[in-house]
Amino acid sequence: MRTEHSWITTPVTASLLRGVVDVEHTEHGLLPHRLPAWARAQCADPQLAMAESQPAGVRLAFRTRATVVELETLPTKRAYVGAPPRPDGVYELLVDGRPAGRATVTGGNTLTVDMTAGTTEWAPGPPGTLRFAGLSDRPKDVEIWLPHNETTELVALRTDASVEPAADPGRKVWLHHGSSISHGSDAAGPTSTWPALAASLGGVELINLGLGGGALLDPFTARTLRDTPADLISVKLGINVVNADLMRLRAFGPAVHGFLDTIREGHPTAPLLVVSPLLCPIHEDTPGPSGPDFSDVAEGRLRFRAMGDPAERAAGKLTLTVIRDELAALVQRRAVDDPNLYHLDGRELYGEADYAELPLPDELHPDAAAHRRIGERFADLAFARGAFAGAREAV
CATH class of the missing domain: 3.40.50.1110 (SGNH hydrolase)
Known part of the structure; x- marks a missing residue:
């Protein structure tokens, strides 16, 4: 592993994302959306707002020689009154298209839903960081698939080698x-x-x-x-x-x-x-x-x-x-x-x-x-x- 002094922080921008329709710049970072802002403005349904902000199919895609990748995020967890706790959302790492790791992020905001009363309550929380280490020191295509069922603000991407957006894969x-x-x-x-x-x-x-x-x-x-x-x-x-x-x-x-x-x-x-x-x-x-x-x-x-x-x-x-x-x-x-x-x-x-x-x-x-x-x-x-x-x- 490289020393802490070699960390590179790469701004998370839309150029690093696939499967996204729109992005919103928040006080914490970047929030992926699956409906554009004009569409979101046409419907005040909180269920739709929650669903479209959960990044199903959205992934970071970049090329790097990094052996360590850290992603700081601010998730919004869901809790349902009267139901057992939900597991944390899963992040999945692919290297050159092959599964290479799974991680979760603790903390974050909490949205408590009372299905009987039809109400919700939101409580703020801190960001968290996931880490994938031990990657090979060679150029490779890296994808981090975001949790499909957990709203995820992207705060920071840190690596021990430079990062560039992945090339267009040329697929339909x-x-x-x-x-x-x-x-x-x-x-x-x-x-x-x-x-x-x-x-x-x-x-x-x-x-x-x-x-x-x-x-x-x-x-x-x-x-x-x-x-x-x-x-x-x-x-x-x-x-x-x-x-x-x-x-x-x-x-x-x-x-x-x-x-x-x-x-x-x-x-x-x-x-x-x-x-x-x-x-x-x-x-x-x-x-x-x-x-x-x-x-x-x-x-x-x-x-x-x-x-x-x-x-x-x-x-x-x-x-x-x-x-x-x-x-x-x-x-x-x-x-x-x-x-x-x-x-x-x-x-x-x-x-x-x-x-x-x-x-x-x-x-x-x-x-x-x-x-x-x-x-x-x-x-x-x-x-x-x-x-x-x-x-x-x-x-």
Whole structure:
């Protein structure tokens, strides 16, 4: 290890980041965002604000000969009233594309959420530092994937050798939008969310706009997708519309049409894949909203339940079965004039047999093993022999 006098502090700028849509300069450093400032200004929902600031798919990427890398950050931890403590967010190190370490940062701010009362409380805390040591003293490409589920302000990057932004890898860019499952939900780490796994297997660069609780067909999200450079685009739609009991069938179809129309304004010919919801038994035939079930909290488990009435489907309330049928028919109609538009039934990624083997621990979100299965299946169904086949070809 080099001496302390050889430390080099490199300003963290957007040039060192991949998978990011926008950055905000704060009093502490740089805060990555996955929605631009103008979009954030159009919605005051605290859930969306939290989700888009959690850097799923965002990573520092640089080239260096450093043997030691330190990253000082200010995380914002989440705590839920009545639920067991959440683990610290995980940072993952890749060296020349291969896993080389994991770390966490203690301390930081705390956001306490009371799901019963619908309130939040924020408490400030100090920054912390993670360290990766023992790296080889040779030029190498280094990536540090930020926690997919923990808002992270980047304070300082310190190394014992100079740093420069990594070269453009020359891979196609895959832009994906979805719900908390795409965001990462209960994945083991930032490189183990199903989109990150699928991107690795597909040989593409990921921009993950999976927004926990925020896949609600918002026009500003469609415009963000429209304006973000990408070669391949997928949108996974449906579950959050049911979770939030946001709209009825009459509004859903036109909203999806408008969402896709907006994306096509910026990406008229890019392969565009519409993915319907994964299997979620509580909402297959029962409308939302979803609500927390605290009956097992004492045993360390929080579950969700469907709070709607199946009879309400007659009045246009949405279920996953209804949404899948509507999306399949909608894409089929549009594809007559849009040969680069595709559809994938989400149950091909996670269906009844998968639920029997790898059930959803909280009845909404897959666990780490299911994330891996979903990512591998998406890589096969989309990248190997589907809408995105040929994506490994250089741009």
